[in-house]
Amino acid sequence: MxxxxxxxxxxxxxxxxxxxxxxxxxxxxxxxxxxxxxxxxxxxxxxMKPVFPSVTSTVQASILTGKYPRDHGIISNGFFDRENLQTLFWEQ
Structure with a gap:
């Protein structure tokens, strides 16, 4: 350094x-x-002008990419499993 x-x-x-x-x-x-x-x-x-929806994963993705949710695609703290047709959320 x-x-x-x-x-x-x-x-x-x-x-x-x-x-x-x-x-x-x-x-x-x-x-x-x-x-x-x-x-x-x-x-x-x-x-920072907050994005909507203002949930952790959506906001962090916007900070990291500089894009709105409509552009980066992260719109919740979970993801939709197309194979099982259900929304899955991360667990702490």
Whole structure:
């Protein structure tokens, strides 16, 4: 890994936290102090326009591909098994 001492370098982090709201990042809120501290020293954050349906697999596929659900095809947290004609969901 290269050692980069350029102070103008930009780094980014994608936080994929279900239910995280911009109000949770407010420095006056102590709900998530470690996450909030990322933005106290010139850190920036942006807003993501949510996709619909806003379920985990659909949103993550949109983040990873940069496409809408109609284009990437992931529209739920499960998949349709055409052979058995049923919807299957991942189990935790």
């Amino acid at each position: 290269a050692n980069n001492n350029n102070k103008n370098s930009k780094y980014f982090i994608i936080l994929d936290i279900v239910g995280l709201d911009v109000s949770h990042l407010d420095s006056s809120s102590q709900k998530y102090p470690n996450i909030s501290s990322l933005f106290q020293n010139e850190g920036e954050y942006g807003y």
